Amino acid sequence: MFDPKAExxxxxxxNRLFEKxxxxxxxxxxxRHEAQQPQCGFCDMGLSCRICIMGPCRVDPFGEGPQTGVCGADxxxxxxxxxxxxxxxxxxxxxxHGRDLVEVLESVSKGTAPGYKIRDEDKLRQLAGEYGVDMEGKDVLAIAGDLARAMMEDYGMRQKAVTLxxxxxxxxxxxxxxVGITPRGIDRETSEMMHRTHMGVDNDWQSLLVxxxxxxxxxxxxxxxIATEVSDILFGVPAPKPTMVNAGVLKKDQVNIVVxxxxxxxxxxxxxxxxxxxMLDLAKAKGAFGINLAGVCCTGNELLMRRGIAMAGNHLMTELILTTGAVDMMIVDYQCIMPSIGKVASCYHTRMVSTSDKAKFPGMEHHEFHPENAEKKAMALVKTAVENFTNRKEVMIPVEPQEAVGGFSVETIIQALGGTAEPLIDAIKAGKIRGAVGIVGCNNPKIKHDHGHVTLTRKLIEKDILVVDTGCVSVANAKAGFKLASAADMAGPGLKExxxxxxIPPVLHLGSCVDNVRILVLVSALANALGVDISDLPVAGSAPExxxxxxxxxxxxxxASGITTHLGPMPPITGxxxxxxxxxxxxxxxVGAGFAVxxxxxxxxxxxxxxIEEKRKGLGLDSRTL
Structure with a gap:
């Protein structure tokens, strides 16, 4: 049993909500993680196989037991x-997820998605140009429809390569x-991967990994x-916005809805x-001073990027946010949603609602959202949340919120630099910025919550390395105070200057986990400006938790894009x-890059x-020795 005071x-x-x-x-x-100990060593090393019903099989890593599965796979x-x-x-x-957004874009073009619209016509036309859409004499909605259908083609079988x-x-x-790894079609490559890994198909470990x-x-x-670009078209290209983070963003005197x-x-x-x-009038009638919308995980990041909506927490905070007793409704869609949270919510007054036709959960009401009904469904659910405000019991909000700034897209970064990447390149050449690291990924109960994220970020910015982050790590870094312009004082002298x-802060929030592709676009722009490959740049990636x-x-x-990437936990490959x-x-x-654990x-x-210093040396720039 855990010590209630455990950190x-x-x-x-x-920590305070865990104690509660x-x-x-x-x-x-x-x-639950503690109850699973010891976890299966065969699975941890990747040596267990359940692909066919002749198994399950395992291979003994010590050479004393079976060295192949029933089929002979080693x-x-x-x-x-x-x-x-x-x-x-x-x-x-x-x-x-990207396909879902493309379908909404097509529905908008047909006028069958009330409440949604094209918010960034420039981005729409840019993408349409990249996809070769004929825009001559067409209105915005017609272009949107043609672009959506062109993007759908990328999901099927293309003869050469996906467009982007x-x-x-x-x-x-x-x-x-x-090397033979140019992606030909989005669904095609996933389908082929599943085919190759079926029993009796590709049994060469190297060609499998290719x-x-x-x-x-x-x-x-x-x-x-595609997901990131269509989100920008439908909801707007993100720009820096002030926001607040941590459980303190919940309000005792307002209706709290968490997405x-x-x-x-x-x-x-x-x-x-x-x-x-x-809805605001109804909230006042129920005794609340307003309606407070907050986010958890990447849905929250999407709203933060474009609307400045506050973030209550990241992946491992989801259950703990409910224990505040302040959440009147949590609305979920898909990915990173623990099936446990319906049970946790039942111990409080919180209404739990699932909304996706591909994601249902125990202990939740299910109200499916589709482009044609989403506006009405949202109004009905918010009304239910407001009416639930009067059912609150004990409320504990343990901290005051932390200020932060989020919402840096590639466009706004370039804009902040004066419309060109040259100032950033000049700063890298001069050594004021040694390089950049993208820190991404969620939380893992095997690691002290947010320790890997915050510690790594602090060490890097102290050495004049710019950090960009996405997903759950962005919440951790915001809580730590890295997302304010004043946080420049925590950085090394060059980055600080x-x-x-x-x-700007020394840590830039680039969005949700699909928005890691913004990092690909940014490093491609830098590589093109310098006339080199991505693998030559003083950049790296990291997923500490x-x-x-x-x-x-x-x-x-x-x-595969040329960015050497660090991982905290070891993948199940040591077998x-x-x-x-x-x-x-x-x-x-x-491919000019690899993994480090x-x-x-x-x-x-x-x-x-x-x-990063080695990459600087390779480019003929000054390099420091540690």
């Missing part, structure tokens, strides 16, 4: 198949063609990139309903030294700093 987080709200959860006899993710094959299926699942999740790989530097595209690279690229330069998941199609309509005069001159299949796919498409050596060493010879964020910082 499971580096955050004050996390224990007091209230609420089972949390940390309790450790290399089993580990590679398992990893590739993780890549396929991660690619499917983010790419399917054209954004990658020419040297990178030539490398992909040479297809894994192509499958991941189909998401990074396909489905996820959770990843799909802005739902949260945008909920946001609109919360601001309606009808640049941040103060531009009035990752847990999901999506994170595997993100890491693989970053590495095959061949696979480990390929991912950590061999890939560098193939280091659970200790301070040691990880040293690795990333040294990597």
């Amino acid at each position: 499971i987080s580096v955050t004050q709200d996390g 959860a224990v007091k209230d006899n609420i089972e949390t993710v940390w309790h 450790a290399d094959i089993i580990v590679a198949r398992n990893l590739c299926r993780m890549i396929a699942a991660g690619a499917a999740s983010h790419s399917d 790989v054209s954004r990658a530097p020419e040297k990178r595209r030539e490398l992909w063609d040479k 297809q894994g690279l192509r499958n991941a690229l189909s998401d990074g330069w396909g489905g996820s990139m 959770h998941g990843h799909n802005p199609v739902v949260s945008e309509m909920v946001s609109k309903a919360c601001m309606s005069e009808e 640049i941040c103060k001159a531009l009035g 990752w847990y999901s299949e999506k994170a595997v796919t993100i890491g693989v498409y970053c590495v 095959s030294l061949n696979v480990v050596n390929l991912l950590t060493r061999g890939l560098t010879d193939v 280091e659970p200790d964020p301070e040691k990880a910082a040293l690795f990333l700093i040294n990597h």
